[in-house]
Amino acid sequence: MVKAVRITATGGPEIMQVVDVDPGPPGPGMVTVANRAIGLNFIDTYHRSGLYPIALPSGLGMEGAGVVAAVGEGVEFAVGDRIAYCSAGFGAYAEALNLPAARLVPVPVEIDFETAAAALLKGQTVEYLLQRTFPLQAGQTCLFHAAAGGVGLLFGQWAHSLGVTVIGTVGSGEKAELARAHGYHHVINYRQEDVAARVRELTDGVGVPVVYDGIGRDTFEASLASLQPRGLLVSFGNSSGKPEPLDLQVLAAGGSLYVTRPTLITYTATTAELRASAAAVFERIQAGSLRVEINQRFALADIAAAHVALEGRATTGSTVVLP
Numbered sequence: 001m002v003k004a005v006r007i008t009a010t011g012g013p014e015i016m017q018v019v020d021v022d023p024g025p026p027g028p029g030m031v032t033v034a035n036r037a038i039g040l041n042f043i044d045t046y047h048r049s050g051l052y053p054i055a056l057p058s059g060l061g062m063e064g065a066g067v068v069a070a071v072g073e074g075v076e077f078a079v080g081d082r083i084a085y086c087s088a089g090f091g092a093y094a095e096a097l098n099l100p101a102a103r104l105v106p107v108p109v110e111i112d113f114e115t116a117a118a119a120l121l122k123g124q125t126v127e128y129l130l131q132r133t134f135p136l137q138a139g140q141t142c143l144f145h146a147a148a149g150g151v152g153l154l155f156g157q158w159a160h161s162l163g164v165t166v167i168g169t170v171g172s173g174e175k176a177e178l179a180r181a182h183g184y185h186h187v188i189n190y191r192q193e194d195v196a197a198r199v200r201e202l203t204d205g206v207g208v209p210v211v212y213d214g215i216g217r218d219t220f221e222a223s224l225a226s227l228q229p230r231g232l233l234v235s236f237g238n239s240s241g242k243p244e245p246l247d248l249q250v251l252a253a254g255g256s257l258y259v260t261r262p263t264l265i266t267y268t269a270t271t272a273e274l275r276a277s278a279a280a281v282f283e284r285i286q287a288g289s290l291r292v293e294i295n296q297r298f299a300l301a302d303i304a305a306a307h308v309a310l311e312g313r314a315t316t317g318s319t320v321v322l323p
Helices: 042-049 113-133 150-161 173-180 195-202 220-225 248-253 271-287 300-311
Strands: 002-006 017-021 030-039 063-071 082-085 096-100 141-144 165-170 186-189 208-213 227-235 258-260 294-299 318-322
Touching: 002 096, 002 300, 017 300, 030 082, 030 113, 042 300, 063 113, 082 113, 113 150, 113 271, 113 294, 113 318, 141 150, 141 195, 150 165, 150 173, 150 318, 165 173, 165 195, 173 186, 186 195, 195 220, 208 220, 220 227, 294 300, 300 318
Parallel strands: 141 165, 141 208, 165 186, 208 227, 227 258, 294 318
Antiparallel strands: 002 017, 030 063, 030 096, 030 318, 063 082
C-alpha cells in the first residue's frame, strides 16, 4: 500500500484526501514509478475544481520524478532507472503509481529529482511555446504574463538566451525584481500600470508580434491590445478563469490578429516529440543556461495548503511536493 491523493468530486482544496491505495503490479507496457519528488502545477487546480473535467473518482497531479520500481512486459526501462513524467495521466500526487513507459523520459544523473519534477512540465511548456508555437527569433520582442511564476522564470531565461527582448507582467515589486533577475528586460506591474499602454510605449507604438498568456480572463483583452498587426495571442492557461467568448471582429479591428489555444499534450503527442522536448530542457539545465528556482516545498500530507498557496498567487518560481 502507498499514500496517494484521491478526489471523488470537484471543488476546493479541501476535497483532496490522502488515502492508502494498492497500485498493483504493472501491466504490459507499464512501469511502477516510486516518486522522489512531485511537481505542483496550475493545471492540477483546474482538474480539482472541474474547470477541466476529468472522470471521477480520480488521482491528481501530472508531474513527478523518481525511480522505476517494477516493470511490465515489453518495457525498455529497467528497475532502478531514473525517470520523470508530466503527461502520462493523472495520479502523480502519490508515493508510487503505475504509468505507461512510452510517456516517461530518462533523467540525466547530473539532475536531481526535485529539479526534474520542478522543471519538466514547465520547461516543456516553455520549449513548445517559444520554439514551436511561435518560434522566437533574435531581435524580436514578446510579452509574457505572470513572469515570476514557475513557467515565467524559465521562459525569461530561455527567451533572453535567444536574443529576444522579453517584457513580463507581475503583481508586486518583489516579483518584478525576480523577473528581471531571470532575463526580463522590462517588467510591468499590472496592479499599477496599464499593460497594453506600457507595451505600446516600450515598442514605439508598434506592439509585439506575440503575447504568451497563461492568465486568461483577467489579461485577455490587454493581450490582444498589445499585439501588432497580424500578431499572435498564445492563450495557454486560465489561472484567472476562462476568457469571455471572442467576437472575431475584434481580431479584424486589431489588425488581422491570430489566437491559438495550445496544450502540452498535443505538442508532445508522440514518444519522440516528448523525449526531444524533455532533452532540450535537461540540456539547458545541465549547461547552466536554465536555472530552476524551487521556492516552496510541501509534504504530500499538506497538499491542500499547497493548492491554497498556488491559487492565492503566494508562490514564486516552482513548487515541489515531497512524498
